[in-house]
Amino acid sequence: MSRPIMAIINQTALQKNLSIVRNIASRSRLWAVIKANAYGHGIERVWKSLSYADGFALLNIHEALLLREKGFQKPILLLEGFFHPNDLTILHRYHLTTIVHSQWQIEALKKAHLSSPLDVYLKINCGMNRLGFQTKDVRAVWHQLQKSKNVGMVTLMAHFSKAESVQDVTESMTKLAQASKGLNCNISLANSAATLWHPRTHFQWVRPGIILYGVSPGGCLKNISSSGFLPVMTLSSKIIAIQRLVAGSQVGYSHNYRANRTQKIGIIACGYADGYPHHAPTGTPVMVAGSMTHTIGAISMDMMAVDLTTCPQARIGSLVELWGNNVRINDVASMSGTIGYELMCALSSRVPVTIE
Template sequence: MSRPITATINTAALKKNLSIVRNIAPRSHIWAVIKANAYGHGIERVWKSLSNTDGFALLDIHEALLLREQGWQKPILLLEGFFHSDDLNILHQYHLTTIVHSHWQIQALKKAYLPSPLDIYLKINCGMNRLGFQPSEIHKIWHQLKELRSVGKLTLMTHFAEAECTQEVIEYMKKFSQTSKNLNGNISVANSAAILWHPQTHFDWVRPGIILYGASPSKHWKDIEDSGLVPVMTLNSKIIAIQNLVSGSSVGYSHYYRASHMQYIGIVACGYADGYPHHAPTGTPVMVEGIVTQTIGAISMDMIAVDLTRCPQARIGSSVELWGENIKINDVASISGTIGYELMCALSSRVPVKIK
């Protein structure tokens, strides 16, 4: 028998979450963001469940080609653009839309001889200072691109550094509006947080990412608990050993946890090599046989110790939810000093995945 850990992908939840985005932004087209192998869920596993989207947005050109090979014919957006001028022929061949954020990319487009033009997203740096042109350059660049035969439809975009912060959104949108004045093109600025909390940012295309997978774009599940969004990934395992600790005895590496009384504990087949956060402290929530309890001691490569005081009925083989439908990934991430995005993306390839 195989090790009892499993990640379950709920395809009905994916469909529901996409429909919620559609209802929140009914006048906008949707780029479903599936970068980082669909946030750890697996592009091949999830794209058909998201096929009601208007387009997919991702980073890697190989992921884009995979989608085309799988049968996806609608738009695909490359969120970091192209990385080499030779890529432009591939973008044309597979009908890919690309972000342009750097002057060298404009030069590559000038030199390109393509049978038909590419659709372009022109990225404005409104303050995040990762990718994009300064607002003062945009009008000049816009008109440069409009003159190129290799450039087709132009869309303006930017990205919020902290879209859960209303004041920042106001400042970004003021800068964006000033920059894009008199430029006749579509607009895409709303990420997951902006979709949920700032309807004035929806415009022509929205770009949902983490909310498609049923987690909060902030660090807190409570921020979306009334949204109807449903967790897509559930990480389950089982108890593989039981220990009875006497007062003063420890469990795990470095004796990080010592029992202050007689204590019934379980050892779960899951660890940081499976993608569980190594820094999760004692007290991180888990569910055993439907009862919420907590981890104790250090997280090992392959095992986690959990307190069974609240669930004395637990035995070897008892079910454990590490995160998912009941134990929210945001809560595990927050107490571990990280974010839900990282936990999703960190799911190990050694964990078997089941499609529900």
């Protein structure tokens, strides 16, 4: 028998989440963001369930080519653009859309020998200061692109650094409006948070990512609980040992948990080498045999301990949910001082994954 840990990907939940986003942004076309190997879910596992989207947005050219080889014919957007002028031949051959965020990319486009133009997304820096042209330069850059025979449709794109803030969104949109005044173009601004909370940002294209996987972009379940989104990934394992402690017994590395009474604990086959957060403190929620309980002591590489006081029915072999429908990944992340994005993306390759 193999080690009992497992991740389950719920295709029905994925399809439902996409449908909910469709309804929220019903007047916009939709890029399904599948970067970071579909946020840890696996592009090959999820792309068919998300193929109702108008296109896929990702980072890696090799992942884009995989989708083309699988038969996906809709648009594919490269969210960091191309990294070398030679990449343009591949983009052209496979009909990929690229972000342009730097002057060297424009020069490469001008010099490329292409038989037909590429559609591009012009990235604007509205204050996040990662990628993109300054707002004062947008009109000049726009006209450079329009004059190039290798450039087809140009869409303006920006990214909100704090989409939960009305003020931040308003300021960014004001900058964009000033920069794009008089330009006749499509616009793509809305990530998951903006798609959910700021309808005025939807424009022609929205770019939902984390919300497709049933996780709140704001880190709080109440932000999405009324919308019907379902978690797509469940991380589960089983109890592999039970220990009975007396008062004063210590648990795990560094003995950072000490029992103050007689206590039964379970040892779970899951640790930080599986992708569970090493910094999860005592008290992080876990479900054992259908009852809620919590971790105790330090998370080890391969195992963790949980309190079985509220789970008298627990036995060796009892099922454990680390996150999923009952234990929400946002709660585990919050307790651990991180975000749900990181936990999903950190799922280890040694964890078997099944599709349901």
